[in-house]
Amino acid sequence: MSEAFQLILLAVDSAIRLSVPLLFACLAGLYSERSGVVDIGLEGKMLIGAFAAGAVASLVPNPWLGLLAAVMASVLFALVHGFASISQRGNQIVSGVAINVLASGLTAILGNAWFGQGGRTPQLPSNARFNEITLPFVEAARSVPVLGAIYVEVISGHSVLVYLAMAMVPLTWFVLYRTSWGLRLRAVGENPAAVDTAGLSVARLRYGAVIVAGILCGFGGAYLSIAQSAGFITDMTAGKGFIALAALIFAKWRPLPALGACFLFGLLDAVALRIQGVSFPGIGQVPVQAIQALPYILTVVLLAGFIGKATPPRAVGVPYLKDRS
Amino acid sequence: MSAKTAPVWLTAGVVPLVNVAVAFLAAGLVVALIGENPVEALQIMLRGALGSQYGLGYTLYYTTSFIFTGLAVAVAFHAGHFNIGGEGQALMGGLGAALVALSLPFLPWPLLLPLCVLGAAAAGAAWVFIPAYLQAHRGSHIVITTIMFNFLAATLLVYLLVGPMKMAGSMAPETARFVPAATLPLMNQMAAWFALTITRTPLNLSFIFAILAAVFVWVLIWRTRLGYAIRTVGANPDAAVYAGISPRRITVIALLISGGLAGLMATNEILGVQGRLINEFTAGAGFVGIAVALMGRCHPFGIVLAAMLFGVLYQGGAELAFDKPKITREMIIVIQGFVILFAGALEMMFADRIAALYARLTGKVVAA
Numbered sequence: 001m002s003e004a005f006q007l008i009l010l011a012v013d014s015a016i017r018l019s020v021p022l023l024f025a026c027l028a029g030l031y032s033e034r035s036g037v038v039d040i041g042l043e044g045k046m047l048i049g050a051f052a053a054g055a056v057a058s059l060v061p062n063p064w065l066g067l068l069a070a071v072m073a074s075v076l077f078a079l080v081h082g083f084a085s086i087s088q089r090g091n092q093i094v095s096g097v098a099i100n101v102l103a104s105g106l107t108a109i110l111g112n113a114w115f116g117q118g119g120r121t122p123q124l125p126s127n128a129r130f131n132e133i134t135l136p137f138v139e140a141a142r143s144v145p146v147l148g149a150i151y152v153e154v155i156s157g158h159s160v161l162v163y164l165a166m167a168m169v170p171l172t173w174f175v176l177y178r179t180s181w182g183l184r185l186r187a188v189g190e191n192p193a194a195v196d197t198a199g200l201s202v203a204r205l206r207y208g209a210v211i212v213a214g215i216l217c218g219f220g221g222a223y224l225s226i227a228q229s230a231g232f233i234t235d236m237t238a239g240k241g242f243i244a245l246a247a248l249i250f251a252k253w254r255p256l257p258a259l260g261a262c263f264l265f266g267l268l269d270a271v272a273l274r275i276q277g278v279s280f281p282g283i284g285q286v287p288v289q290a291i292q293a294l295p296y297i298l299t300v301v302l303l304a305g306f307i308g309k310a311t312p313p314r315a316v317g318v319p320y321l322k323d324r325s
Numbered sequence: 326m327s328a329k330t331a332p333v334w335l336t337a338g339v340v341p342l343v344n345v346a347v348a349f350l351a352a353g354l355v356v357a358l359i360g361e362n363p364v365e366a367l368q369i370m371l372r373g374a375l376g377s378q379y380g381l382g383y384t385l386y387y388t389t390s391f392i393f394t395g396l397a398v399a400v401a402f403h404a405g406h407f408n409i410g411g412e413g414q415a416l417m418g419g420l421g422a423a424l425v426a427l428s429l430p431f432l433p434w435p436l437l438l439p440l441c442v443l444g445a446a447a448a449g450a451a452w453v454f455i456p457a458y459l460q461a462h463r464g465s466h467i468v469i470t471t472i473m474f475n476f477l478a479a480t481l482l483v484y485l486l487v488g489p490m491k492m493a494g495s496m497a498p499e500t501a502r503f504v505p506a507a508t509l510p511l512m513n514q515m516a517a518w519f520a521l522t523i524t525r526t527p528l529n530l531s532f533i534f535a536i537l538a539a540v541f542v543w544v545l546i547w548r549t550r551l552g553y554a555i556r557t558v559g560a561n562p563d564a565a566v567y568a569g570i571s572p573r574r575i576t577v578i579a580l581l582i583s584g585g586l587a588g589l590m591a592t593n594e595i596l597g598v599q600g601r602l603i604n605e606f607t608a609g610a611g612f613v614g615i616a617v618a619l620m621g622r623c624h625p626f627g628i629v630l631a632a633m634l635f636g637v638l639y640q641g642g643a644e645l646a647f648d649k650p651k652i653t654r655e656m657i658i659v660i661q662g663f664v665i666l667f668a669g670a671l672e673m674m675f676a677d678r679i680a681a682l683y684a685r686l687t688g689k690v691v692a693a
Contacts, residue, residue: 040468084670093407093468095670097615098662105658106355113359113651242472249469289484296473296480300455303465312466 005146009153011270016154017228019266020165021046021237024220025244026251026258027172028213034176034253035209036189036315037085038092041077041099042217043241049074049221051107054121054232055114057225061128066226067161071218077103078214079207086206089319100241108234119234121225130159130227159227161219168216172255185209189313192320202320217241246299249310265295331680340676341622341668345634347675348663355659359651366645366652373644374637380644382512382526388629388636389528389593390415390607392535394614395632396542397449397587399623401467403546404579405559410456410471411587412611413478414449418588419595420482421448423490423500423602426507434506441507442534442592449588450581452478457580461573467580479605486604500602509597529597531589535632538586539625545582546625555579587611609658616661619669635661 025042032039052073057066077099084095111119135156141148176182184205188195192202220240225232243265250264251257272291279285302310353363374384394411401408408414425444429437456470485491486498493501512528546552554575557565562572594606613635620634621627635657642657667674 040472080666084666088671088674090670090672091407092670093409094615094619094665097409097612098666098670100662101612101616101658101665102662105655105660105662108655109355109653109659110359112653112655119653119655239476242476245469246473287484287488289480293477293480296476300459300465300470300473303463303470304459305463305465 005149006153009149011267011274013154013157014270014273015263015267016158016162017266018269019262020162021220021223021228021240022244022247022262022265023165023168023259024216024223025241026247026262027168027255028216028220029245029248030172030251030253030255030258031185031209031216032213033248033316034189034313035185035206036192036313036318036320037082037206037210038096038317039081039210039213040093040096040245041081041103041241042213042244043237043239044096044100044103045074045077045214045217046221046224046241047100047103047107047235047237048077049218050225050236051103051111051121051221051232052218053222054124054225055111057124057128058115058122058231061125063128063130063222063226066128067130067219067222070222070225071215074218074221075211075214078210078217082207082210085319086203086210089321092317092319104235107232111232111234121232124226124230128226129230130161130223132157132159133163159223161223161227164219165223166259169255169259172258176255181205181208186313189315192315196320196322202322206320220244243295246295249299249312250302252310253313268292268294331683335679335683336676337622337624337627340672340679341620341627343675343679344668344672345620345664348660348667351663351667352656352660356652356656361649361652366649366656369645369648370637370641372641373648374641378524379526380640382524382528383640383643384633384636385532386527386529386593386598386636387639388632389532389535389597390590390610391613391617391632391635392539392629393586393590393593394610395617395621395628396538396614396625397583397590398614398618399621399625399628400542400546400555400586401580401583402618402623403552403559404555404576405562406460406467406576406580408453408471408580408583408587409468409615410453410474410478410584410611411590411614412607412609413471413475414452414584414587415590415607415611416478416482417452418445418449418591419602419606420485421445421451421588422507422591422595423503424448426503426596427490427500430504430507432506437504437506438509438596441503441596442589445588445591445596446585447588449591450585452588453580453584454577457577457584460580461576475611482602482604486602490602492601498604502601503596507596508600509592511597527598529593531593531597534589534592536629538589539629542586543625551575551578587614613661616664616668619672620664 025046029039029042049070053066053070056069057063081095081099084090085092108119115121138152138156141151184200188202188205196202224236247261247265250261268291272288275286276288356363356366374380397411421444422441425441456467456474459465459470460467490500492499509530513523513525516523554570557570558572558575565572590610595602617628617631617635620631638657638660642654645652646654
């Protein structure tokens with residue numbers, strides 16, 4: 001097998017790993033924003049989820065309990081955001097900022113108080129983590145040229161959360177475009193008054209979407225602390241929630257393009273990790289920061305409307321008032 | 326709550342105080358949760374922040390940065406926009422100040438120092454120009470673009486500090502030291518000019534700048550034609566058009582002023598204390614600005630008070646972390662989060678109830 005091919009496979013493999021938290025958070029944002037609730041608290045929900053997963057998995061060595069804790073913590077934060085945005089009709093951006101700041105502070109202070117390791121949770125043993133799964137027929141596939149290598153290197157050997165994230169994409173598509181709840185969800189993000197007139201509860205639909213967003217962010221957080229790493233580290237989301245937000249805009253709030261956008265940003269991350277100190281013929285060294293900056297630059301360019309137009313759901317960010325007196 | 330019927334002391338005094346009190350109660354619960362005494366923690370904080378000249382100096386030094394970033398958020402809020410990019414604009418302010426200081430070291434201080442300060446403001450304003458222009462002319466949401474520009478600023482600064490602007494021979498990501506003519510005098514040095522002795526702290530001349538900036542913002546927003554236009558656009562951009570005001574133009578101008586104020590935060594940290602450009606020097610001050618502006622209800626007087634409260638929290642929090650290792654400095658971030666939640670996102674939660682209570686007590690009808 002050629003070396004270049006092997007290199008591409010490795011890059012794609014690490015891009016998948018790096019794009020999974022983005023994908024969970026991006027789909028979370030998709031549900032929330034499609035229902036009309038802006039969510040810049042993806043970062044904070046993932047962070048509190050990662051912390052809860054790391055903390056619980058270190059006490060009871062069971063990754064599924066860790067995942068459950070992550071989901072519960074993240075949903076709790078999502079409900080705070082929902083209460084502020086939906087029931088209290090507060091500023092959704094401000095509420096999202098509050099979620100992010102609270103998560104950053106609480107994880108650090110509670111982690112330090114409970115585990116005394118400067119905000120980390122204890123290193124997890126292998127049975128407390130989601131380990132890599134080797135899919136069947138890997139040995140047989142090795143002998144198959146090209147496709148076999150793709151199967152062995154790229155498709156097999158991920159944790160269960162990676163496959164779950166990938167499965168969430170068609171599932172989200174199905175829920176959004178093929179179920180009545182999905183139709184209502186999209187409607188409530190575009191024209192809540194119409195949904196209200198049809199006799200459905202705007203608040204109930206939006207709470208539903210916000211809770212789903214909480215669950216997905218919990219998955220993303222758990223992936224970071226008990227699948228990708230063996231424990232929680234202070235501020236381990238490191239802006240992934242915001243990259244996911246960028247990916248959501250890039251995907252124009254649609255599930256299938258969300259997969260593409262997250263994979264692209266994951267790939268950029270993987271490339272940035274690999275090219276440190278590498279000199280390219282004719283170009284010389286490319287600064288890592290240039291590649292790290294690309295997702296942000298691409299998103300701004302897209303938002304500016306220079307490469308297609310990213311139009312958010314029409315009612316996003318607007319609290320719904322039943323009677324406008 | 327309608328401002329017409331409820332008295333000002335209620336809407337601008339009692340309600341924010343209740344919100345902040347609830348935020349502190351929540352933070353106190355967190356302290357109790359990790360097994361410390363909240364009342365004792367509060368005492369240590371207050372003593373550490375206000376109990377000595379040293380503590381007070383540090384408190385006001387932190388206050389300085391928060392006044393700038395709080396004013397930055399407030400000016401944008403008055404125009405109806407949420408500039409969440411204070412962090413990035415402040416970083417760029419540092420870059421602007423450093424570029425002036427490092428490229429014109431031969432100038433005498435009466436020229437160089439004002440140029441450095443202007444460089445900070447100009448760079449902060451420049452960093453918000455693209456998001457402002459895109460918001461005004463292409464409708465790109467300023468919140469998202471300024472978040473992106475925060476990351477871009479951080480990335481750009483790292484690139485410059487490990488690459489082109491790095492001081493030769495240094496391992497740390499920092500520039501060479503500025504000439505003394507490009508740095509602001511510390512407060513204790515200034516006191517010495519008047520034969521006064523005060524303890525040496527990082528408190529410097531930029532504190533005076535911050536107070537002047539607060540006065541400037543007050544005059545701008547409530548006493549000038551531009552301020553009136555800004556408030557009109559913030560209240561109702563459609564109505565502004567009929568009043569002959571261009572919401573696009575006002576949006577860009579208001580955000581440039583906002584960015585400039587955020588950039589000035591660098592005068593405190595870079596020109597006042599560090600005397601060189603370092604990485605991540607803003608340390609979250611841009612986000613504290615959001616809490617400060619919300620708590621101060623976007624009024625310069627309220628912002629100065631709220632900035633002082635956060636100054637107390639930062640200095641007191643440092644002392645507290647020293648005395649009680651379990652309560653780390655991140656406690657400040659927790660309090661900040663609760664303040665943003667209760668004084669910002671949930672600001673109306675208690676307002677309606679307080680208004681109802683007031684109505685019952687006085688017998689007056691107050692619209693909630």
